[in-house]
Amino acid sequence: MRALTQKLWAFLKRDFLEEASYKFSFVASVFGIFLSSATFFFISKLISPNSTSVLDPYGGDYFSFVIIGIAFSGLLTMFEKRLPGIIRQAQVTGTLEAILVSRTSIPVILFGSSLYYILFSVVSTVFHLTLAVTVFGMKIAKINWPGALITFFLTFLCFLSIGILSACFILVYKKGNPFSWIYGSVSGLLGGVFFPIKVLPAWIKWISYLLPVTYSLEGLRKSIITSSAFSEILPSIVALSIFALIFFPLSLYLFRVALKKAKKDGTLIHY
């Protein structure tokens, strides 16, 4: 356990030191959060509260609705782009071989490599929400903490699985990751990030129900904006649990298979 903690800390320290060496990058990302909040704040001015019934289940305020969407979908973007990005960067630079020759298991390498970005993403999400509440006047009710935390944990597992599946693809095929397209671009359009899925036509709406992000945002909005009872959040929690139970073990298994294939083909550091 102690060795595991020390390894995770080593990954965290490595990534912090690397990121901190790019001083302007940090300032730019903070400024980016402010800009996106401000943009959606002014867009929301165009939609007067309670002007549309589709926002009623979320308190009727578009700004609160969309801020939850973009703050938490940032976490998905981090996993589906960052994790395969880390693997690809390690392939290109050759650090992947140096890490794999060490006495560290695959799950620890995967989790450790994304730990800094996970924490950065969580901090960004909290910062996004704090900014929205303090500067732009986002309305939040009494937060249903158990509902929010369980939904967040399951969201985390689902998004991590998508990130690992993306990493598998990069390990074997190097580029052209389809998971990034399916879960990144499609989730943005159909996952209820910018608008409730109710507005989608029926012939396409069914795809929304196949995306974990739909249930994550539904559960989080109900926990944070409308302070819904646990029973109202439960359907989202059940759906996310099913996704997590299928995708998490599957992604770890497939990563082992992908790594074995890359070792067999001798393409571990090809790019």
Place this chain on the structure above:
Amino acid sequence: MKAIEIKKLKKVYPLVKGYRELLFHPFREKGTTALRGIDLQVESGKCFCLMGPNGAGKTTLIKILSTLVLPDEGSVFIKGYDLEREMNKVKKHIGFALSEERSFYWRLTGLQNLDFFAALNNIPRSERRNKIQEVLNLVGLEESAEQRFNTYSTGMRQMMAMARALLTDPSILFVDEPTRSLDPVAAQNIRVFLRKEMVENHGKTVFWATHDLSEAKEFAHSIAIIVEGQIKAYGSVESLTEQGRVPLQQVYEKAVGKTIENEPKYWG
């Protein structure tokens, strides 16, 4: 016990298919044979040089031995442990000084790099500083440990790769062309370090892939010459050169079936 025992080791890399091949013969297997049934034994505490022309299979063999590439057939035992079945036990005995200088984090200092890899190799935090200091002293980089890795010369980067491989105090050290692209002084420092410091002073086994005949002749206890995935010559330097009566260059030329031109034909 032998440090390394290799029996009938084979490796075939699949060939990347073109679009036409993918379309018409998606399941046809095609490959390039890298190793064709290698049999080899390396004595403990000795310096072993693996020689051969480009593409002969040296890097494939060294990567299999360091657990980075999986073999197709045959078996490998490192200090008596089966490479495929007991990989974690094998990893305790080996260190691989990756010659790829990009295998470090360039924006971190040498010390920060070593600290990271020490943690990944289960060295407890309480022992890490001393261990890192010890390997830095060994490779002579203690003065520049606080500098960023990107400020190091090529020779220093090679030495840092040695330091990283030595963090776990492995009994077998793999080095793949460590003197490539180094100036004569830096190259000689590495050679002396491997033979005198590692083998003679610390009793380690050094498995050294090289192109350099004089390097192998001067520093190896035994040599194997690999050509197109097969070992063509193998033995102690004395036996291969018949106690110095036959030049090593001649042994090499016979093994590879080519002559090394003293006056290159195509140079102006």
